[in-house]
Amino acid sequence: MGGRPKSCCLKLKWSSSEAKLLSDDVLLSSHSIRWGVLVFLAAKSRFIKDAEEAAEFQNFIICVEMLIAAVGHLYAFSYKEYVGANIGGSCGFTGSLAHALKLNDFYHDTVHQMELEMEMEMLVEITHCHYHSTMDRKLVFCDTKFLSLLTTFRDNYTILSPLTFSVMDTMTPLLVSPKIIDASRLILELKILTSRMANSDNHRMPPHIALFPSAGMGHLMPFLRLAALLSSHNCTITLITPTPTVSAAESTHLTTFFSSHPHIRRLHFPILPFDSSSTPINTDDPFFIRWSQISQSLPLLSPLLSSLSPPLSVVLSDFAASMSFSQLADHLSIPYYVVFSSSARFLSLFASLPSLNLGGIEDYVEIPDLHPLPKSSLPPPFFNPNHFFTSFALSNVQSFPKAKGMFLNTFEEFEMETITALNNGRVLSAMKLPHVIPIGPLEPFKVENGEKSEKGSDYLMWLDGQSDGSVVYVSFGSRTAMSKEQIREIGNGLERSGCAFFWVLKGSKVDKEDTVGIEELLGEGFVERTKSRGVAVKGWVEQEEILSHPAIGGFVSHCGWNSVMEAARHGVPVLAWPIHGDQKVNAEVAETAGLGMWVREWGWGGERLVRGEEVGEKIREMMSDEKLRRRGREIGEEARKAWEQSGSSQKALMEFIDELKHTNLAGVEANIA
Structure with missing residues (x-):
């Protein structure tokens, strides 16, 4: 026959x-x-x-x-x-x-x-x-x-x-090389040949997507949510986890995530120990140090990637590892995308960094086709070319054009002008950025009931007893702690505001080192005086559970981008108080969209001591501003529509997945042929 x-x-x-x-x-x-x-x-x-x-x-x-x-x-x-x-x-x-x-x-x-x-x-x-x-x-x-x-x-x-x-x-293969990266590529080629023959013309294997987050909760959370989202669309997912983690929160969330998503593969990637003598960097920031370690260790990842079965269709890498990953993906002939964990507005600044002249007397930075950005909103390290963050950013930015695309946790309706300018190629003349793919706001990944903490249930029960829109939520993220003096002034402001509050405290940069008690941070008598109308807690809370509660009427935030997107998703107005990094740019985005208010005179958190009187006054102003609340509800509705059928974010994600399903392995096979 x-x-x-x-x-x-x-x-x-x-x-x-x-x-x-x-x-x-x-x-x-x-x-x-x-x-x-x-x-x-x-x-x-x-x-x-x-x-x-x-x-x-x-x-x-x-x-x-x-x-x-x-x-x-x-x-x-x-x-x-x-x-x-x-x-x-x-x-x-x-x-x-x-x-x-x-x-x-x-x-x-x-x-x-x-x-x-x-x-x-x-x-x-x-x-x-x-x-x-x-x-x-x-x-x-x-x-x-x-x-x-x-x-x-x-x-x-x-x-x-x-x-x-x-x-x-x-x-x-004809090529025999002693280099581990070349040997890894050959292994991958053989696996691809296997998969190509194992598939009939009428049936293709689902795309196999590897995701690589960097250090810090702000970098990890978008990857966990994106991994769960892609998995729900019949994609095979491998999440690469650099170990050990910097914070206990990262470790806990990874354990919870994999327990709730057993079908998602975990690929442990132990990183090399940090050696300051061979890699001197002018920072003691544990997250920056971890970024450096990851960058040094990434060449050792190639055998692990080439061993995966079925072979990888694509890799999604955190932008902080873009330089090393672009080289790795190129050697292994795997398409790769960058996941940028900030706003499109900050991306326009970040990508312009190599061509910016920051030494002039001008007060603003000109970015083509976008309105000028105040120099005071730029991260302070950008003005020092020898700072680790600046040199690290420059090296990663220059690898962006090698990516096939860039995922952003934002949505078109929230940053329409910037996304359009980026994708029209008008922002940068010297460097062509890959296509920007807005897929936000990313929704939280589902957690099995047994994985939810009793502490979280207690918080929600307390919120259940409060009137709708009456509680101000206060949190400055997982990355940086306010000084003890500023924390006590915020407490004073909350008392003066007369509003019910839910306050998440942080005593040190890394949670593993945070041993200071709440009473010591807040001062004697604060908890007792405010127990009838406020809750102050330490440690990680599921922020989206808090923001989604109808009792929450406002959010005092550092404007980390994940926090801005979570506030937008639930239509909660924001009082912006940036602390570092991209947060002033993000505060401007939230203010421009109508989601929040920003007191520029407060500067960077920690730059000057903001008194309790000022804090209390601005909290009252936010909580009583009906126009701000109404606009918040409108933004929440726009965010919801972005994920409806044919919504902007839903459409962008499905176009990516459909392209992978129709061209699965084609890019690598073309290199093999």
């Missing part, structure tokens, strides 16, 4: 004797653990000092294991055909030795030794006799370990009668 060949996957059961034959090979499946331990010990002992030396050291370990593996194969199979030899008769010891010494089969072993998964199955192309007689050999990637599996299959081939079969060895 004619027609197309059929492909199937045969899972084979192992007898005890066959398992024994493979015992040495199975032992080698723990190699990834050994590599990690040896590299870690070498780094701790200062034997290696940076990521390049770590890669070279890991390469050395791999080469030693390859030699051991080759000798082991010769010993174990000296009177059987060697892996890669034609199936069908024995080659004898001499034939096996000659075959083993061929470079292509040695490299064949190299590829398999670098596999991070051991799948005891093989892909076999089963063809009808007529087709087989006219097509002698077909390429099939045999994702298996060594000869005994092939022998087991050959010995049981009669179960396929009256069909015939052909089992082909791995097609060895």
Whole structure:
């Protein structure tokens, strides 16, 4: 009979004797653990000092294991055909030795030794006799370990009668390189060939998307929400988690997320220890230090990415890792997108950084096709080219054009002018930015009931007892703490405002180090005086649960972008009090959209001590401003419509997913062809 060949996957059961034959090979499946331990010990002992030396050291370990593996194969199979030899008769010891010494089969072993998964199955192309007689050999990637599996299959081939079969060895690429990044790419190419043949013309595998967040809750949360969202649209998701995390909140959220989303894969990525002697940076900020560590460690990620099955369709990387990820994705021929965790307005500034002249006397920065931005709104490090944040930003910005697109947690109706200007290419003349894809406001990922804290239930019960729109919510994010003096002035302002309040406190930059008690932060008697109309808590709270409660009527916020989007999603007016980074630019965006008010005279949080009288007055003004509340409700409705059928954010996301589904693997296959 004619027609197309059929492909199937045969899972084979192992007898005890066959398992024994493979015992040495199975032992080698723990190699990834050994590599990690040896590299870690070498780094701790200062034997290696940076990521390049770590890669070279890991390469050395791999080469030693390859030699051991080759000798082991010769010993174990000296009177059987060697892996890669034609199936069908024995080659004898001499034939096996000659075959083993061929470079292509040695490299064949190299590829398999670098596999991070051991799948005891093989892909076999089963063809009808007529087709087989006219097509002698077909390429099939045999994702298996060594000869005994092939022998087991050959010995049981009669179960396929009256069909015939052909089992082909791995097609060895022409390029052989000692570089780990090149070897990783070759592994990925082989997996892609496997997947291409495993799929029929009428059925394609769902896209496989890897996401890589950076350090800090403000960077992690958009990735968790985006991962859950993409997974709900039938995409295979792998979330890469650099470990250890900086904050306890990150670790807790990751545990909760994977517990509630068991179908999303977690790929642990232990990062190299920070060595200030080899990588001097002029900051003690733990999050900046972690960004530097991640950047140094990323070259070691390539074997992990190439080992994933099915092969990756695309990678989504945090903008703080854009430079390293663009190089990694280019080497592995994987398309990549940037996830920018701030506003479109700040992106226009961030992308313009290489061409900005900040040394002039002008008070404003000119960005083409957008209204000028006050220099006072720029992050202070931008004025110091030697600051870590500035140099790090510049290096990542210059890699943006290599991305296929940029995801932003915003929506067209909220930042229409900026998004349009960015996508029309009018903002930058020297550098072409990739297409901006607004997919906000991202909704919270679902959590199983058993994962919700009792503490959160208590807060919601308290809010249930308050009148609609009567409570002001106060939080300055997870990144930076106010001084003790400023915290007490805010407390004074809340008392003076006469409003009910829900206040989330933070005593230090990193929550693991936050040991100061509430009484010590707020001063003696504050909690007792305000217990009838206010709640003050420390630690992480589910902010979106708070903002979505009908009792909340206003939000005193640092204007971290996630907070702005959550306020917009629920139509809650904002009193902006920026502290650092992008937050003044974000405050301007919220004010321009009509969502909030911003007291510019307060400057950066911590720049000067703002007295309780001023704080209380502005809180009363926000809570009593009916125009602000009405506009807040309108923005909340616009945010909801953005995710309705044919809404702007829904449409942007589905266009991305549809493109992946229709061109799954096409970009990489084009590079292989």
